[in-house]
Amino acid sequence: MINDFWKRFQKEKPEYTNVEKPQSYHFCDNEKDANECAELVVKGIKQATSSSVWWYDQNNQSFPKSGDLAIVTNWAGEPKAITKVKKVEIVSYRDITPEYAFIEGEGDRSLDYWKKVHWDYYSNEMKDLMMILLRIWKLCVNILKLYG
Template sequence: MSLDTWNGLEAHMFGDGPDLANELLALILEGKKTATCWDAAEGLKGSEVGKSWAVKDGAGVVRCVLQTTELTQRRFSDVDAAFAFAEGEDDRTLASWRRGHESYFTRNGGFAPDMLLNCERFRLVQIVGEGAEQ
């Protein structure tokens, strides 16, 4: 995730490129994605339970505001089916979550089955811009 600010909130872009950022944002707006994770070696990136933050699309435009509801750490190999489902990606199974995230971590600095992850659950607070209720 890349980091910036918007209206006093930290603003993040999911994924490692514009296409993935747009895909993951769409899952959030559809209500399918309510969780995310990242390599714990990158730190907490300002995340804490109760904190709100903005999400940018692939063009860097803020599209929604989320609020962290849970923040835990676990090993990649210990991520369970419920968390994989909450991530909302692919067919939402643990097997597809593992394939997709192993690929993501491999291309972004390294993967190990025992790597420690920050696992965050969130809720959609507000839609901003396109798709927002007027």
């Protein structure tokens, strides 16, 4: 399914013919939110995402780089969109801006909404860490471009 999706993309965008299939992923830690976020990407509303730096450290993963492609899936792993990273920054949770919250595209797109849902998500993700109480952890934020 993902291989076919990637091959169709390569046919539509021949400049990617010799590019290896990128990683695929779904958003969030539950089916409802993962599916909603994937649809927001498809609609061009969700144009950014953020992951904790802690997650990258714990999973021994490199940060995304400008130009990286990814295949966004729903919870079931069905491909929905291909994105390209436009920009990557490391930003403190407390320094997320209303503009960033808006382009992340979730809920009512407000900073208050962003902080609430991401506080809940990261609190669960890092539940055993005391630093969560300080609201100072760093996030790797990605500005994305939809590619089909």
